[in-house]
Amino acid sequence: MLKNKVGVEISENVLKQYGYQPFAGTKIGHLISQRVAPAVHVMAGPSKVATSLADVVKNNVRDGMTISFHHHLREGDMVFNQVMQLIIDEGIKDLTLAPSSLTNVMNDMVIKAIKAGTVTHITSSGMRGSLGDAVSHGLLPNPVIFRSHGGRARAIETGKIKIDVAFLGVPNADEMGNANGMTGDAAFGSLGYALMDARYADKVVLLTDNIVDYPNTPASINQTQVDYVVKVDQVGDPDLIGSGATRFTKDPKELKIAQMVNSVITHSPYFKNGFSFQTGSGGAALAVTRYLRQAMIDQKIKASFALGGITKPTTDLLDEGLVKKVMDVQDFDKGAADSMHKNPAQQEIDSSWYADPFNKGAMVSKLDVVILSALQIDTDFNVNVLTGSDGVIRGAIGGHQDAATAKLTIISAPLVRGRLATIVPKMTSITTPGDSIDVVATELGIAINPARQDLVKQLSHIPGVPVYTIQELQQKAADIVGQPVPIQYIDRPVALAEYRDGTLIDVIHQVQE
Amino acid sequence: MGISKAALAGTLESSDIQITLSPAANGIQIELTSAVASQFGEQIKKVITQTLQSLGIDNVAVKAVDKGALDCVIKARTIAAGQRALGQKEPAWEVL
Numbered sequence: 001m002l003k004n005k006v007g008v009e010i011s012e013n014v015l016k017q018y019g020y021q022p023f024a025g026t027k028i029g030h031l032i033s034q035r036v037a038p039a040v041h042v043m044a045g046p047s048k049v050a051t052s053l054a055d056v057v058k059n060n061v062r063d064g065m066t067i068s069f070h071h072h073l074r075e076g077d078m079v080f081n082q083v084m085q086l087i088i089d090e091g092i093k094d095l096t097l098a099p100s101s102l103t104n105v106m107n108d109m110v111i112k113a114i115k116a117g118t119v120t121h122i123t124s125s126g127m128r129g130s131l132g133d134a135v136s137h138g139l140l141p142n143p144v145i146f147r148s149h150g151g152r153a154r155a156i157e158t159g160k161i162k163i164d165v166a167f168l169g170v171p172n173a174d175e176m177g178n179a180n181g182m183t184g185d186a187a188f189g190s191l192g193y194a195l196m197d198a199r200y201a202d203k204v205v206l207l208t209d210n211i212v213d214y215p216n217t218p219a220s221i222n223q224t225q226v227d228y229v230v231k232v233d234q235v236g237d238p239d240l241i242g243s244g245a246t247r248f249t250k251d252p253k254e255l256k257i258a259q260m261v262n263s264v265i266t267h268s269p270y271f272k273n274g275f276s277f278q279t280g281s282g283g284a285a286l287a288v289t290r291y292l293r294q295a296m297i298d299q300k301i302k303a304s305f306a307l308g309g310i311t312k313p314t315t316d317l318l319d320e321g322l323v324k325k326v327m328d329v330q331d332f333d334k335g336a337a338d339s340m341h342k343n344p345a346q347q348e349i350d351s352s353w354y355a356d357p358f359n360k361g362a363m364v365s366k367l368d369v370v371i372l373s374a375l376q377i378d379t380d381f382n383v384n385v386l387t388g389s390d391g392v393i394r395g396a397i398g399g400h401q402d403a404a405t406a407k408l409t410i411i412s413a414p415l416v417r418g419r420l421a422t423i424v425p426k427m428t429s430i431t432t433p434g435d436s437i438d439v440v441a442t443e444l445g446i447a448i449n450p451a452r453q454d455l456v457k458q459l460s461h462i463p464g465v466p467v468y469t470i471q472e473l474q475q476k477a478a479d480i481v482g483q484p485v486p487i488q489y490i491d492r493p494v495a496l497a498e499y500r501d502g503t504l505i506d507v508i509h510q511v512q513e
Numbered sequence: 514m515g516i517s518k519a520a521l522a523g524t525l526e527s528s529d530i531q532i533t534l535s536p537a538a539n540g541i542q543i544e545l546t547s548a549v550a551s552q553f554g555e556q557i558k559k560v561i562t563q564t565l566q567s568l569g570i571d572n573v574a575v576k577a578v579d580k581g582a583l584d585c586v587i588k589a590r591t592i593a594a595g596q597r598a599l600g601q602k603e604p605a606w607e608v609l
Contacts, residue, residue, distance in 0.1 A: 389549070389552060390548075390549070390551050390552065417581070418527060418528050418548075418549070418580065418581020418582075419528075419549050419553055419581040419582065419583060420549060420552075420581070480583065481553075481583065482553065482556055482583075482584060483556075484549075484552035484553055485551070485552050485553070485554075485555065487551065487552070
């Protein structure tokens with residue numbers, strides 16, 4: 001056993017068997033990273049339109065391959081289940097499933113594919129619901145590898161993930177494969193995550209319900225990358241792709257947390273003309289955007305850019321001129337997706353440009369302020385976004401590790417959720433190292449990472465924002481919920497959580513019944 | 514003592530617990546459903562048992578559907594269900 005930088009004990013066997021170095025710190029350094037290139041099946045025909053998806057699957061997917069999908073269609077996805085069913089029917093075995101992430105609508109099919117022996121390896125940003133539960137109880141023969149969005153981009157560029165066939169759903173495409181995410185019944189906005197697959201997969205199959213006149217512009221994915229265009233009945237259910245019209249939370253606890261976060265931001269030295277920020281899509285994060293808007297108007301401050309997953313409250317700031325550019329890797333709601341189509345200042349970015357630590361500069365490294373969520377936080381400021389208090393996988397890394405490298409990283413989380421403490425002495429797994437977390441904001445008050453004495457000075461006397469140590473907050477949570485019985489694990493890894501640089505930050509074990 | 518009629522208290526809202534008591538003869542039998550059973554199951558059962566005993570009930574079948582309730586809520590719902598099952602019109606303030 002040896003301990004990595006966040007104190008996780010990892011056996012030499014695990015490191016050796018899966019080819020890992022233990023996580024050693026958040027600094028990336030000036031290494032030279034070698035990129036790989038995909039095979040190109042040269043063609044010059046007049047059209048790539050294939051009529052039968054079954055034939056495309058049959059002629060291109062073989063035992064042992066790595067296949068990929070994107071998750072931009074979220075809970076409205078109608079591509080994944082269709083393709084996986086055909087692959088199962090074909091009797092193909094031992095695939096590595098390497099999607100940008102897995103949504104609940106895919107869960108049953110993934111479980112079916114695992115049980116059929118079709119899928120034996122998975123790498124993803126995360127998983128939830130029945131699939132997370134099944135994997136945590138040992139369904140998959142090999143541990144899932146969890147990677148952040150930036151980590152996946154790195155793994156694809158360096159060949160750690162070698163995609164043989166990418167199946168990418170798009171709301172429009174022409175006969176040669178020029179496509180974007182912005183128009184059509186299943187429009188979802190940015191194709192950020194899928195752009196990596198389109199560039200690096202040996203074979204790229206576009207699935208669309210909307211074949212448009214050639215040449216289709218703007219072309220986020222272009223014809224030089226695409227092998228097949230397959231017409232399907234429907235790629236996504238528009239009602240489930242995004243969370244309709246964004247509604248502001250009325251939950252007093254979430255509003256209180258949002259006020260705390262807003263006060264921290266506006267009292268920090270980073271809140272000045274030209275600052276940049278990233279917020280998530282949760283209730284509190286959306287409320288922060290609303291409070292921040294008012295503070296920006298009041299103090300005549302404009303942001304240079306907003307980054308990451310985008311929501312309508314953020315594109316509203318763009319329309320109002322409060323934010324100059326929106327750098328958009330995915331759109332969480334229809335408002336944000338529509339805005340990308342209309343506003344040239346809303347730039348589509350791929351996940352490498354967004355967050356990849358092994359390129360010539362990712363946008364997260366220019367980020368001033370980020371607000372992130374947490375399932376659990378420990379007293380070293382480490383954050384868990386992958387496993388629940390019961391040790392079961394129920395989340396996704398997303399851009400958490402990547403964006404946390406911002407100059408001011410704020411975790412917004414309630415002190416307790418029902419009977420579960422959010423701030424705990426020991427978490428069920430570590431996703432993001434405390435080194436990159438600066439402030440934890442709860443409904444009771446904030447805790448500042450003692451490594452940031454500059455922030456302790458600047459943020460300790462904000463009216464209405466009590467400051468506690470992280471240990472004090474943990475104790476307050478424990479006083480409310482009581483002492484939980486520790487989770488029992490079986491000594492078998494069901495998932496490996498990579499840090500964004502590809503080192504091993506934690507090993508998630510099978511939970512005992 | 515046992516109870517003569519079934520009684521219920523609490524809801525299925527988040528952070529609440531629904532306690533249903535039915536007459537039974539073999540001590541306090543608790544059937545618990547809770548998302549936090551692995552961490553707090555024993556504690557929840559302990560609070561229910563102690564609260565019922567303080568009401569003098571030691572023969573009862575308990576169905577508890579927990580939605581993340583804190584101990585104080587579990588106690589309050591158990592008292593309410595217990596006093597209803599015993600047909601008490603006024604709360605027995607001294608056991609509170």
